[in-house]
Amino acid sequence: MNMREKIEAAAARYPDQRSAIMPALLIAQKEHGHLPGPVLEEVADILNVERIWVYELATFYTLFHTEPVGMFHLQLCDNVSCMLRGSEALLKHLEAMLGITKGGTTPEGLFTLSTVECLGACEMAPVMQVGDDYHGDLDFARVDALLDRLRAVARQATGPVLAPAAPPGE
């Protein structure tokens, strides 16, 4: 199914098309990596709803990204349970290993590093979500091993998955 067909299939679950905006945005983001203006407009057109309704959801909910993110979005939980198990030190370690600060993306577009609120996996705190997967009981060694694995996945990936490198000095 293409994006339009997936969105139309999702919309069939609701008596009101407006309800389908959230699922449509999730589908569109999976397809495009993030949600720039033209994609939001396409979603509005497919569902035949007001564009402002689509814009307001894309900017209200934190899982929607209107700006590009790296191939791997490292989302480290820093809420209380993870903080009590060392998430602050992990954040500093990740920043040092990647050479970026929280919120940043590595120049080759491989990693974006964010902190997020509770991921609902406190039994394995400290925990980090990368893509669809949760990684728990993290320490420095496990984080290093995870970064190595993700770099290996990136090397094996084919197709235009990497964002263009930022020009030097930026």
Place this chain on the structure above:
Amino acid sequence: MFEPVLLRNVDAPDGHLLANYEAGGGYRALAKALGEHTPDEIIDIVKSSNLRGRGGAGFPTGMKWSFVPKRAGKPKYLCCNADEGEPGTFKDRILMERDPHQLIEGMAISAYAIGAETAYVYIRGEYVLAIHRLEQAIGEAHAKGYLGRRILGSDFSFIVHIHCGAGAYICGEETAMLDSLEGKRAQPRLKPPFPAVEGLYASPTVINNVETLVCVPHIVVRGFEWFRGIGPVKSPGPKLYCLSGQVRKPGLYELPMGIQLRELVEEYAGGPLPGRKIKAVIPGGVSAPVIPERGLDVGMDFDSLSAVGSMLGSAGVIVIDDSTCMVKVATRIIEFFHHESCGKCTPCREGLNWAVKVLRRIEAGQGAPGDLEQLKTLCKGIFGNTFCALGDGAAMGLRAALEHFEHEFVAHIEERRCPFH
């Protein structure tokens, strides 16, 4: 020895598959409900069980169901609140990942009781595995006739849709969840009208938490007397407790409602980490006021915790030891609420922003002598002055930290540094 009921399939290999759920007696409750009981009888059974909502508010479930008008002239909806966002809580994720059919069976019986033919499960978008497992289970249930048209040869038809959230804590508030389901920004609604009368698409709607719904099949099969016989009679039943933080054995524990908090933390969860002492425990997710160590002899149920000025909430039990700065914990909690405030009500939106600034400067050793009074004034301005409980939870949590750990706040201000750094 307490026999786990809600988690009985959770540790079984492939417990999420229909064949294994059926082998353990799964969907017999649905057959019994449809074959032997009218919808009103199911409501009466659940009322008699004294089941109270496991999402945090503890409202009697059967009573909530009975508010749905019998003849509405509109479709009725069941919404499952699976937007588990209360920090320290992970029970619903595990229930959906490891035993999704238990939830589907609970929803089917509940929908039969209230006369709904459609349910939406509002599940956090981060819970990718749970979403996948639930989708798979819905497909299996349709194929075997547990969902769909004329279920098990009865006149009852019922379908379940999944609606993925997108990272907003406020969607756990039931009316904000309804706005989100309708495709709007999630903001709480003014009540009344209550959702049972005018909810999703202005139709009668019941919103129940995952754990509440999974209790229902067991009540139908084992009887309300069984359920009411576990724990305190006014707040009974098997209960899931989420243990996290600075404790030896974090994890999900199923035990009777009303178990002593001290026993839960020190015996089941193994007590503090080596060489540390427990300083405080948050008993029900970060909305629940913190309890200092000397207060741990309290029952983990709605009424007992309310009586000591805290709450059971989502039973997300977060253990804090003596190596941790309480100002830092309070700051992180208020930062969370500030981040998640939907922005609708000024006291919550602006008050929490202000409180975060004051807390951050105290933690950084730059607090001023009047800052504690300032924080108390802010709590007073927020509490009771907002549409929903988000601001109340923040204000109650901050008040409790100030009350029980004032000496730590004062030390930060007087020493002009964090004594824990």
